[in-house]
Amino acid sequence: MSEKKESQFVQLLEDNKYRILRICQVYAQCAEDQQDLYQEIVLELWKSFDTIHDLAYTNTWFFRVALNVSMQFRRKSRLRKKRSIDSIQFIAQSATAQESIEKQELKNQLYACIALLEESNRAIVLLHLEGVANQQIAEIMGLSDNHTAIKLKRIREKLKVCLKQQEVC
Numbered sequence: 316m317s318e319k320k321e322s323q324f325v326q327l328l329e330d331n332k333y334r335i336l337r338i339c340q341v342y343a344q345c346a347e348d349q350q351d352l353y354q355e356i357v358l359e360l361w362k363s364f365d366t367i368h369d370l371a372y373t374n375t376w377f378f379r380v381a382l383n384v385s386m387q388f389r390r391k392s393r394l395r396k397k398r399s400i401d402s403i404q405f406i407a408q409s410a411t412a413q414e415s416i417e418k419q420e421l422k423n424q425l426y427a428c429i430a431l432l433e434e435s436n437r438a439i440v441l442l443h444l445e446g447v448a449n450q451q452i453a454e455i456m457g458l459s460d461n462h463t464a465i466k467l468k469r470i471r472e473k474l475k476v477c478l479k480q481q482e483v484c
Contacts, residue, residue: 317468324364327373334445335381341429341441342385348392352367356384377456378447381437389434421478432470439463440470 335356339349361382383451429440435456442452453463 321362324361326375327364328360331377336356337445338381338385338441339436340426342389343392345428350390352385352388355388359384374447374457375451378442378445382441382455386434389400423475424481428474428481432473433479436466436470436473440474443467453484463473 336349339352339356343352344348363376363380367373371407378466401423432440439452439456442455443449447455449463449467450460451459452458454465456463458466
């Protein structure tokens with residue numbers, strides 16, 4: 316890989332570090348697994364970076380790789396831990412010092428609810444939260460624009476119900 320490509324990759328990684336971390340938070344439950352998943356995503360991005368010829372599609376490629384690696388990681392993790400799964404626990408570690416405790420709790424509840432969604436819905440909502448346009452989400456997920464919009468609406472409704480249930484507890 317040329318030095319120019321390497322510097323582009325490093326810049327891409329730096330620009331998207333927190334996106335990767337947020338994806339890891341949803342697909343991996345404990346801090347160690349999140350770190351492992353982060354490394355796997357970076358490795359796969361690095362291995363496939365040479366295949367990107369049109370930098371205009373970098374975001375689509377980036378999310379496709381990150382989500383595919385995350386879904387595979389989750390499947391492998393489920394197989395390894397199938398016997399010991401009692402409940403879904405989620406540890407949010409991305410809070411900044413400026414976030415209030417209430418905001419952080421709400422954020423934790425939201426990510427916990429996202430973690431309960433079906434795999435494809437989880438990927439869609441993560442892309443949406445990252446500010447990816449519905450059209451690009453549709454392209455990444457292999458859906459139509461209309462189907463993506465409908466799925467997002469249904470996902471929001473599920474998340475609202477989940478968050479309301481957590482308030483009662």
